[in-house]
Amino acid sequence: xxxxxxxxxxxxxxxxxxxxxxxxxxxxxxxxxxxxxxxxxxxxxxxxxxxxxxxxxxxxxxxxxxxxxxxxxxxxxxxxxxxxxxxxxxxxxxxxxxxxxxxxxxxxxxxxxxxxxxxxxxxxxxxxxxxxxxxxxxxxxxxxxxxxxxxxxxxx
Amino acid sequence: xxxxxxxxxxxxxxxxxxxxxxxxxxxxxxxxxxxxxxxxxxxxxxxxxxxxxxxxxxxxxxxxxxxxxxxxxxxxxxxxxxxxxxxxxxxxxxxxxxxxxxxxxxxxxxxxxxxxxxxxxxxxxxxxxxxxxxxxxxxxxxxxxxxxxxxxxxxx
Numbered sequence: 102x103x104x105x106x107x108x109x110x111x112x113x114x115x116x117x118x119x120x121x122x123x124x125x126x127x128x129x130x131x132x133x134x135x136x137x138x139x140x141x142x143x144x145x146x147x148x149x150x151x152x153x154x155x156x157x158x159x160x161x162x163x164x165x166x167x168x169x170x171x172x173x174x175x176x177x178x179x180x181x182x183x184x185x186x187x188x189x190x191x192x193x194x195x196x197x198x199x200x201x202x203x204x205x206x207x208x209x210x211x212x213x214x215x216x217x218x219x220x221x222x223x224x225x226x227x228x229x230x231x232x233x234x235x236x237x238x239x240x241x242x243x244x245x246x247x248x249x250x251x252x253x254x255x256x257x
Numbered sequence: 258x259x260x261x262x263x264x265x266x267x268x269x270x271x272x273x274x275x276x277x278x279x280x281x282x283x284x285x286x287x288x289x290x291x292x293x294x295x296x297x298x299x300x301x302x303x304x305x306x307x308x309x310x311x312x313x314x315x316x317x318x319x320x321x322x323x324x325x326x327x328x329x330x331x332x333x334x335x336x337x338x339x340x341x342x343x344x345x346x347x348x349x350x351x352x353x354x355x356x357x358x359x360x361x362x363x364x365x366x367x368x369x370x371x372x373x374x375x376x377x378x379x380x381x382x383x384x385x386x387x388x389x390x391x392x393x394x395x396x397x398x399x400x401x402x403x404x405x406x407x408x409x410x411x412x413x
Contacts, residue, residue: 112307112308113307115306115307116305116307116312117306117312117314117315118312118314123305124303125301125303126303127314145281147279147281147282148273149271149273149279150271150273150349151268151269151272152268152271156272156273157321157349157350157353158273158283158314158317158318158319158321158322159273159318161317161318161355162312162314162315162317162318163314165313165314166314191307193306193313193357193360194313194357195356195357196354196355196356197313197317197353197354198354198355199317199352199353199354200351200352201349201350201351201352201353204349
């Protein structure tokens with residue numbers, strides 16, 4: 102399946118977290134499967150907080166971009182579009198909340214599993230868990246807002 | 258004044274957000290002034306969300322590290338230590354909340370102003386604002402926990 106981020110229009114594909122056109126970015130890739138959105142990410146050795154553990158700011162960044170993709174997919178399904186095939190809608194973050202449940206170990210692929218909790222046309226609430234192997238390390242709750250019209254094409 | 262992060266012990270100075278020993282990191286620097294903690298940060302051109310605007314995950318990362326320094330300073334003051342002179346205590350993030358009020362413009366130095374709202378020996382609540390010039394772009398609320406003893410020296 103094509104990642105949702107690979108179907109953002111070019112103008113929206115520069116994001117440091119998930120833009121395919123950002124050479125310095127994290128390249129978060131999210132896939133939609135039957136109501137759940139899943140992303141997998143292997144932190145780089147320099148993404149540490151302290152030796153052996155992953156930086157919380159990285160986790161917040163993954164949660165942020167993955168939530169935007171989840172919000173897009175949920176509204177697309179509601180409108181009869183197909184996530185992973187049709188162009189991905191662009192949402193922006195209104196609020197981001199992360200609870201860090203346990204220290205996140207380095208050297209393990211992180212798995213983010215997200216679900217839309219409340220889907221409106223212009224606002225979506227997304228919740229997710231972040232696991233490293235069997236350990237649930239963090240939980241996120243994000244409010245995503247449909248990209249305001251005045252930002253479309255801004256700066257480009 | 259010496260930044261609080263420059264006074265973390267070496268073992269705690271590898272953080273991707275604020276560690277002086279992380280060659281790939283953001284190098285957040287926070288200074289304590291009479292009850293307020295201030296950090297200034299100029300995003301790199303690749304720290305964008307879309308052209309013209311700063312990536313929200315970067316802002317979350319800045320809020321995260323700046324809050325840990327604020328928590329450390331607040332508990333140090335309470336214990337009679339001097340932030341910016343004595344070794345900085347190490348806190349970890351229990352929860353991170355960011356409200357994105359307005360799109361954050363690129364090309365402007367961001368200023369983070371934080372205050373401790375509730376100071377316990379092992380837990381501190383920090384609130385802050387993030388401004389770009391005259392515009393308040395984001396607000397953060399972070400719960401910081403004193404580094405658990407079992408993580409001290411972990412992985413090193």
